[in-house]
Amino acid sequence: MARITVTVDGVTYSDDVEPRLLLVHYLRERLGKTGTPIGCDTSNCGACTVQMDGASVKSCSVLAVQADGADITTIQGLAQDGEWHPLQRAFHEQHALQCGYCTPGMIMAAVDLLRTNPHPTEQEIREGLEGNLCRCTGYENIVRAVKSAAETGVTS
Amino acid sequence: MTAETAAPAAEFGRSRLRKEDARLITGQTNWTDNITLPGLVHMAFVRSPFAHARITSVDVSAARAMPGVIAAFSGVDFPEQGSLPCAWPVTPDIVMPPHPPMATEEVRYVGEAVAVVVARDRYAAADAVEAVQVEYEPLPPVLDMRTALDESSPKVHPQGNKCFEWVFGNGDIDAAFRDAPVVLERNYRQQRLIPSAMEPRAVVAAWVADEVTLWSATQIPHVLRFALAAFFAIPEQNIRVIAPDVGGGFGSKLQVTAEEVLAVLVAKRVGRPVKWTESRSEGNLTVHHGRDQWQRIRVAADHDGRLRGLSVDLLANMGAYLMLVTPGVPLLGAFMFNSIYKMDAYSFRCTGIFTTEVPTDAYRGAGRPEATFGIERTMDELASELGMDPMELRRRNWIKHEEFPFTTIAGLTYDSGNYEAATARAVELFGYHDLRAEQERRRASGDPVQLGIGISTFTEMCGLAPSRVLGSLSYGAGGWESASVRMLPTGKVEVVTGSSAHGQGHETAWSQIVAEKLGVPFEDIRVLHGDTQVSPKGMDTYGSRSLTVGGVALNGACDKVIAKAKVIASGMLEAPPEEIEFAHGVFSARGGSGKTSTIQEIALATFAAHNLPDGVEPSLDSEATYDPDNFSFPHGTHLCATEVDTETGEVSIRSYVAVDDVGRAVNPLIVEGQVHGGLAQGIAQALFEEAVYDDDGNLLTTTLADYLIPSAADLPSYITDRTETPATTNPLGVKGVGEAGTIASTPAVVNAILDAVRHLGVRDIPMPCTPERVWRAVQAARESGGAR
Ligand code: FES
Ligand code: FES
Numbered sequence: 001m002a003r004i005t006v007t008v009d010g011v012t013y014s015d016d017v018e019p020r021l022l023l024v025h026y027l028r029e030r031l032g033k034t035g036t037p038i039g040c041d042t043s044n045c046g047a048c049t050v051q052m053d054g055a056s057v058k059s060c061s062v063l064a065v066q067a068d069g070a071d072i073t074t075i076q077g078l079a080q081d082g083e084w085h086p087l088q089r090a091f092h093e094q095h096a097l098q099c100g101y102c103t104p105g106m107i108m109a110a111v112d113l114l115r116t117n118p119h120p121t122e123q124e125i126r127e128g129l130e131g132n133l134c135r136c137t138g139y140e141n142i143v144r145a146v147k148s149a150a151e152t153g154v155t156s
Numbered sequence: 157m158t159a160e161t162a163a164p165a166a167e168f169g170r171s172r173l174r175k176e177d178a179r180l181i182t183g184q185t186n187w188t189d190n191i192t193l194p195g196l197v198h199m200a201f202v203r204s205p206f207a208h209a210r211i212t213s214v215d216v217s218a219a220r221a222m223p224g225v226i227a228a229f230s231g232v233d234f235p236e237q238g239s240l241p242c243a244w245p246v247t248p249d250i251v252m253p254p255h256p257p258m259a260t261e262e263v264r265y266v267g268e269a270v271a272v273v274v275a276r277d278r279y280a281a282a283d284a285v286e287a288v289q290v291e292y293e294p295l296p297p298v299l300d301m302r303t304a305l306d307e308s309s310p311k312v313h314p315q316g317n318k319c320f321e322w323v324f325g326n327g328d329i330d331a332a333f334r335d336a337p338v339v340l341e342r343n344y345r346q347q348r349l350i351p352s353a354m355e356p357r358a359v360v361a362a363w364v365a366d367e368v369t370l371w372s373a374t375q376i377p378h379v380l381r382f383a384l385a386a387f388f389a390i391p392e393q394n395i396r397v398i399a400p401d402v403g404g405g406f407g408s409k410l411q412v413t414a415e416e417v418l419a420v421l422v423a424k425r426v427g428r429p430v431k432w433t434e435s436r437s438e439g440n441l442t443v444h445h446g447r448d449q450w451q452r453i454r455v456a457a458d459h460d461g462r463l464r465g466l467s468v469d470l471l472a473n474m475g476a477y478l479m480l481v482t483p484g485v486p487l488l489g490a491f492m493f494n495s496i497y498k499m500d501a502y503s504f505r506c507t508g509i510f511t512t513e514v515p516t517d518a519y520r521g522a523g524r525p526e527a528t529f530g531i532e533r534t535m536d537e538l539a540s541e542l543g544m545d546p547m548e549l550r551r552r553n554w555i556k557h558e559e560f561p562f563t564t565i566a567g568l569t570y571d572s573g574n575y576e577a578a579t580a581r582a583v584e585l586f587g588y589h590d591l592r593a594e595q596e597r598r599r600a601s602g603d604p605v606q607l608g609i610g611i612s613t614f615t616e617m618c619g620l621a622p623s624r625v626l627g628s629l630s631y632g633a634g635g636w637e638s639a640s641v642r643m644l645p646t647g648k649v650e651v652v653t654g655s656s657a658h659g660q661g662h663e664t665a666w667s668q669i670v671a672e673k674l675g676v677p678f679e680d681i682r683v684l685h686g687d688t689q690v691s692p693k694g695m696d697t698y699g700s701r702s703l704t705v706g707g708v709a710l711n712g713a714c715d716k717v718i719a720k721a722k723v724i725a726s727g728m729l730e731a732p733p734e735e736i737e738f739a740h741g742v743f744s745a746r747g748g749s750g751k752t753s754t755i756q757e758i759a760l761a762t763f764a765a766h767n768l769p770d771g772v773e774p775s776l777d778s779e780a781t782y783d784p785d786n787f788s789f790p791h792g793t794h795l796c797a798t799e800v801d802t803e804t805g806e807v808s809i810r811s812y813v814a815v816d817d818v819g820r821a822v823n824p825l826i827v828e829g830q831v832h833g834g835l836a837q838g839i840a841q842a843l844f845e846e847a848v849y850d851d852d853g854n855l856l857t858t859t860l861a862d863y864l865i866p867s868a869a870d871l872p873s874y875i876t877d878r879t880e881t882p883a884t885t886n887p888l889g890v891k892g893v894g895e896a897g898t899i900a901s902t903p904a905v906v907n908a909i910l911d912a913v914r915h916l917g918v919r920d921i922p923m924p925c926t927p928e929r930v931w932r933a934v935q936a937a938r939e940s941g942g943a944r
Contacts, residue, residue, distance in 0.1 A: 020279070029277075034190035035183015037403070039354045040436035044860035047354060075183035084181070092177040095825045098833060099659030100180030101354040101403030107181065126868040133860065135354045135404050136659050137829060138836030138897075139868040 004068040008033060009077025017064045023057075024048045026064035027074060035076040036104055039133070046132030049105035050074045056112035058105075058131070075104035078111070087111055087149045096145035098136035106132045110146045119150055166740075167672035171825035174664040175683075176657075179401075186400040188358035188373045189433045196360070197226050199422055199432040200281035201415070202271035202288045203441065204263035207299070207512040207853020208312070209292035211261060211270060219273050219287040224280035227426050228273040228288065231258035234421055240477070241387045241412055243632035244484035246508075250320040253313040253510075255477040257414035257421075263292070264312055264476035264512050266854055267441030269414055274426055278433070297512040297853035301450060301471045304509050312476060312510040319474050319508035320483055324490050326565050327501030332465025336456035340541055342534055345922050346449040346526045348473070348847040350857065351519045352865050355403020356439045361419035362429035369396045372416050375405040376696040377656055379480075379633070381688045383412040384420065399686040402658030406837070407518030408443050409658065410698045411480050415442075437858040445847055446519020448473035449486060451530045453493070461542050461549045463499040466565075468530065470506040475515035481522075482515055483508050484631060488523030488617070491566040495531045496575055496615045496791060497553040502565040512853050518698060520837055521895045524616040525902055532612045532903035533910075540914060546907070547579070547588070550613050561884070568617060570789045571884045574817065575613060578879045582793040582815040585875055591797055599915055604803050607810070608912025610796040612904035618892035619788030620699030636783035637701070638693040639710035641670065641717050643776040645763035647756025649674065649681045651713075654694020655706030656686045660894065661826045662702060668822050669707055669888075673714035674755055675741020693781070700892025703822065704788040708886045712780030720776050721758045727769040728753050728761060788883060790891040792816035796904040800912035805931025807843060807909055809872040814900065816876070819883040819891035827893050831876050834897020840866050841898075842905035844924050917941065 001016040008031055015030060027033040027050070036059060039047030043061040050059045051073040078085045087107050090096070097103040106129065113120060113128040120128060125146045126139070134142060179185055202214075216228035231237065240255040258269045271288045275281035296310035303309055304317040311317060333339060360371040368390065374380055377397040385392035402409065415432050423430040434442070452469040472486035490504045521528075535553075539546035555562045557574040564570065583589075588609070595607045620626070623634035638654040651666055667681040684690050695705070718738055726733040729752070731745035738744075744752040753761075758776070761767065765774035797810040814831055821827045844864040848856045857863035882889030902923070909925050910918065917937035921929050 018279070025278075028190070033183075034187070035185065037185075037187055037355065038189070038433075039356065040860050042436065042859040042861050045354065045436070075181075079182060088181045091181050092173055095174065095829050097177060097180055098661070098829060099353075099355065099402065099404040100176070100185060101187070103180055104183050122873065126871075130867045130869040133354065133865055133867055135352055135406070135837075135865065136833045138832035138834070138874065139871055140832040140874055141829060143868060143873070 002065045004065055006067050007071045009074055019063065019065055021064040022060055023062040023064050023067050024059040027059060033074050033076055036074045037101055039101065044133065046109055047102055047105040049108040049132065051108055051111065056109050075107060078107065086152060090145040090149035094141045094145035094148055096137060096141040102132060102134040106134060106142060113146065114150055122147065167668040167678065168820065168822055169824065170668065172664055172668055172678065172823055174661050175667060176661060176663050187355060187403060188360060188371050188400055191360045191371055191431065193360070193362055193429040195428045197274050197276060197426065197428050197430050198278045198281045199419065199430050200273050200278070200285045201269045202285050202290060204259065204266055204268045204270055206263055206292050206294050207266050207297035208295040209263050210295060211259060211263060212291045212293050214271050215289040216271055218289065219284040222284050222287055224276040225284045226274045226276065228271065228284060229422065230271040231256060231260035234258060237417065237421060238388055240414060240417065240479065241383050242478035242480060242482060244481045245630055246322050246483045246487055247320045250483060251313065251315045251318065252478055253315065257417045265514050267514065272418055272422060274422060274430060299511055299513065299849055299853055301473050301509045301511060304511060312512055317510045319478065319510055321505065321507045322487055323505045325503035326567060327465070329465050329467055329501040329503040332501035333456040336464050337459045338457045338541060339454065340534070340538055341452065341454045342537055344451040344453065344530055344533060346447040346451065346529065347923050348448040349446040349519055349841060349845055350440050350847050350863050351406045351408035351443065351446055352863065353404035353406055353408050356434045356436055357409065357413065357415065357443060358433040359416050359419040360429060360431045361423040363424050367394045368420055369398065370416065370420060371398045371400060373402050373409060374399045375402065375409040375656060375658055375698055377686055377688055378654060378694040378696050380412055380416065388417060397688045399656050405658045406520040407446065407522055407698060410518050411444060436860060440858045440863060441855055442514065444479055444517035445475065445514050446516060447526060448516050449526050451526065453530050453534050455534055455538055457538060461544055461552050463497055463553050465501040466494060466499055467503045468493045468505070472506055472508050473513065473516055474508050474510050475513045476510060477515050479515045479517045482517045485516065485518055485522045486526065487629065489527035491568050491617060492524050492527035493531050494565050495528065496555055496613060498555060499565050513849060520834065520898045522699070524895065525838065525899045528612065528614045528616065528899045529903045532614065533907060536611070536907045536910065546611050550611065554613065569786060570615065571786060572881045573615065573789060573791050574879060574881045575791060578791065578815045578817050579613060579793040581877055581879055582795050582813050585815065585877060586795040586811065586813040588795065605799050605801045606912040608798045608800055608908040608910065610798065610904040610906065610908025610911055612794040612900045612907065614794070614900040615789050615791035616896060616899045617787040617789060618700035618895060619704030619784060620701045621787055622785055623783050633695070634783065635695060635705065636781050637695050637706040637709045638779065638781045639706060639713045640779035641713045641777065643717060643759040643762070645760055647676065647680065647759045649676055651681060651683045651710065652691045653683060653685045653706050653710060654691055654696065655702040656694065656696045658697065660697065660702060661823070665703065665707065665822045665826060666710055669710050670714060673711060674717060676755060700788070700894040703890050704886060704892050705782055705784055707822070707890060708888055709780050709782035711888055712782055713778045716778035716780060717776050720778065721755060723772055724758050724762055724768060725753050727767065728758070784886060786885045788891040790816065790818040790893060790896050792896060792900055794900040794904040796908040798905065798908040798912055800909055800930060802913065802916065802934050805927035805929070805934065807925060807927070807930060809905065811875065812872050813875045814897065815879060816893070816896055817879045817881050818893040818896065820880060820889040821878065822890065827878070828876055830893045831897045832874060834895060835874055835901045836866060836871055838898040838901030839871060839905055841902045842923055842925060844870065846924050
């Protein structure tokens, strides 16, 4: 067991964890942050993407102990004061989700994409989201959503 | 149609943003894997590493002794486990081998469950799996359908490797081929696919006394409940099945699985709620796969391209066992190879074959993509043989819009369609003639990157289905759907649907139907589904049936609410019921007092029940069940332009135009989304995906690193449009849309690739058309003398 202190969606937690515990399982099963789902076991799908210290990571490929001292934002902490993040709004308005399973990871990855490249081309969006798989939408509306969020300007 | 259905379509045809999204984009979802219950324990399975082997011993004692382990069982510990059901015995002499949820004597595919451990958490369960000792005596695998029926082939089951043979036909096929000026034969491979819903399967089972609740990431809570009762002897009234938020299905969750049944049995045995969530690699090994056919197609035509006859001979891989609808899937294609074309004769034969691979079953399109691929590829080949433009060949053979309703050679009656209109629109959006001219130039100049144009003028049968037809095809259940409407006292509405959504947007579309019909605000409607206690009756979601069957049932339930409300309104408005009119949520007396009453006022008055007319029950609630008279036949024209690098084999889609006709669209935004997603899966079959087994029967594509479902970077942007030819077989005029994109796009892409390199002498490229395969095909053609 190792002691970790992690801030998740603005709340700080201190917990003893097994060294092999994955961050995503820590979030889901210890903290009840079930908004972040798991889609694979090889770090290919991106469903589990969260922000860790301001950059997106696949939380299935990070051990909970590696998150010691980190500040993590999940999809559940993205809205501010009840206001959806511009990317959440854009995903809704552009019908960029169907089953919604990929959506938390897709949105978190898109947040990072627009942070590093606020005005991406369509190709840059497609390549920037390459690590996030969606089986429902064919990506067309996801690309549209990211484009429209970029156009309206994402601040956070 | 009644007067009230003729009201102006304010909600119909409106691109409403989805109600479902609020929880999905904020992480407030209720996936099955999220569920926790007091005392919940985790199951994990020990699975066969052999494609085919005799089990000589299973020893779970070491696992049982590990810390945190509650129990461990092998198949023999569950004499009550029975056999997983197959609901579609397609022929009287079909071979239906027993299929125990956990193997006890023999394993027949890699991944088949042989033991289960139960532990306090998923990590402890995974550790315990390692401690189970299983001894096997390997047996030879059976992996190639084409040799599986040979005398010398090893046998998957004692009864042999042939599951069934199903034949069908119409017209004099011998006459059609006899003396036909053009006869062409082609053989195609429909590779094995893994449906790959993004949410892995997950199950939670909990018993309280003699009642069991099963939460499952399933498309079919109602069918599952029935199956548990009918095949596993649990009294139906004691079973509740809940499909919470479900992260995609595409047919893969249209199943009664070993893990669901075992969760129920194990939870009972250990006296605690149990949960099981598969990993992706476990899922790829065990979720049913799709497609997997060899197709031999022969076509006879006149010199002018008129089709005389079509003969189809399929080998269909069942895998190791028959699951819920395994044998029926290829037969759904039987009625579709003739597609939109007229011909004199048709014959179809399908042989179902057992192999030591994961069972196959429904995957988006189920039978119709295979058929559409077969015919659309063949039309292109025939056009090339005749030296005719492939669009012109299709035009000469398709059913003209004025010929509807049209009974096809396969015996289906297509109610409506307009292939000319959809094609004209697609040709225009695509710039067909300019692209043909460019192709000509690039061929002439010997451009190393060649341009190809692929056509797919498709239709499909969906909206499963008329119960009578299903019965005549030996299917074990009906095809109706149920809906009910509850008028709440404050004028809000609860809708209960038997259709079980998993990403399709029912909550939004169903609200639109009710808002349109009852004139209540869209926001005032809540749609409930996916829990057999809330929605006790239903046939669930698959086969693009939700709107065409479930939506129409809801339309009927609304009509009943209006009829009941009219009687009550007549009392309130002091006019006879036949003089009461209803429009946009308001009842009024024709020509009379000028008094009106809203449906909300009537809801409240019904609740209070102070002044109801004599003999009128104090309820506006209603239930309706709809059984369609016919299938739904959406159609469309898809055009794909590919650039094929003849030096590297690389294929890129330059443009893709999809013009679909799905009848009236309740919500065009959702329709477009369904088309996009369908296109991606169909394109993926053409270019990327294939489940691969090695010579020992090990699945090599167990992860998303090996089984390549495309990312955003792998796919093009699509141009989509619709023509609207309403269905005449249902009062909403709607047709199914869930599978159309998948059905249409695979042949469009492959035809485009072939069209780019056919002049080099390439006749076929097996799917997925990877750069290596394309390059090899071009090389082989060049070496054997190139262009014809
Ligand atoms: S669950 Fe983390 S990448 Fe798939
Ligand atoms: S919306 Fe279903 S996987 Fe993306």
